[in-house]
Amino acid sequence: MSGCERFDRVILSDFLEVNRRELQNWLQEGKSSIDWTSYFKYVCELEGRSSSAWAEKATRLRSVVSNVLPLDVHQSCPLSPGFLPPSGADCLVSSFCLESVSHDLLSFTNALGHISSLLKKGGYLLLIGALGESFYMGGPGLYIPVVPLDESQVCASLKAHGYELLQLCIYHLPPDMKVGVDDVTGVFFAKAKKA
Ligand SMILES: C[S@@+](CC[C@H](N)C(=O)[O-])C[C@H]1O[C@@H](n2cnc3c(N)ncnc32)[C@H](O)[C@@H]1O
Known part of the structure; x- marks a missing residue:
């Protein structure tokens, strides 16, 4: 979540297909069964920003993830x-x-x-x-x-x-x-x- 502010291209990876599918679902807005809002808000606060910046961060993260790989x-x-x-x-x-x-x-x-x-x-x-x-x-x-x-x-x-x-x-x-x-x-x- 913090890395996306510094890097223009991020690759996510995990061994398990089920975990990669969850990440892929999150990348397509509205498809994830997990609500990450509170985590985004907390990370914004750790970065010294208002928690209301969370949606902007989520959009930024979605835009920089290029792949989810095994x-x-x-x-x-x-x-x-x-x-x-x-x-x-x-x-x-x-x-x-x-x-x-x-x-x-x-x-x-x-x-x-x-x-x-x-x-x-x-x-x-x-x-x-x-x-x-x-x-x-x-x-x-x-x-x-x-x-x-x-x-x-x-x-x-x-x-x-x-x-x-x-x-x-x-x-x-x-x-x-x-x-x-x-x-x-x-x-x-x-x-x-x-x-
Ligand atoms: C304790 S979880 C940690 C998950 C996540 N990275 C985190 O920080 O919460 C361990 C992770 O290792 C993954 N894993 C299992 N075998 C692996 C392997 N051989 N190579 C890479 N990752 C593996 C699992 O799918 C699982 O997501």
């Missing part, structure tokens, strides 16, 4: 070729994905390497994820295993792929946010530059 972070070429410039994307955002689809630290680090191939040299990575999480419930009775990470492992994985870490923020979950749908202890927000 992606598998466990493949060395995670995205179909031909959608990115040959040098790679200017910026890559990955949120709560790598740790939740990797069975161990090596798999997480390898997946980070795979998505890094999509980013140009000197490009920026925003990597957001869970710390200390061993599972989350994807739905009633649907237990999804996660690789539990600590801060130093995230930094080491970034370093292993030649990133310069520019900023790392950690959000520690307060007890009232531990409601049993997962065992997350914190969230990391890393901003890094690809060497």
Whole structure:
């Protein structure tokens, strides 16, 4: 939502067809079953704007999304070729994905390497994820295993792929946010530059 203010072309991706369909539905105004208004309003406020700018932001976001593509972070070429410039994307955002689809630290680090191939040299990575999480419930009775990470492992994985870490923020979950749908202890927000 914030990225669309800075970039003229944005590609969205997810592994699951059902998730991509939801994104496609939202792109066609009036087709989504999810109301994102409150999220848009909140992001406008975080950006220091009035929440009433939300509709303008939604229009801007719809206008810059060029594709919604399948992606598998466990493949060395995670995205179909031909959608990115040959040098790679200017910026890559990955949120709560790598740790939740990797069975161990090596798999997480390898997946980070795979998505890094999509980013140009000197490009920026925003990597957001869970710390200390061993599972989350994807739905009633649907237990999804996660690789539990600590801060130093995230930094080491970034370093292993030649990133310069520019900023790392950690959000520690307060007890009232531990409601049993997962065992997350914190969230990391890393901003890094690809060497
Ligand atoms: C915990 S959800 C995070 C969703 C969203 N990015 C967010 O920040 O809320 C994990 C996501 O990883 C996707 N996923 C599962 N396997 C994947 C894979 N092999 N490659 C890329 N994404 C995958 C799922 O479809 C799901 O959308």
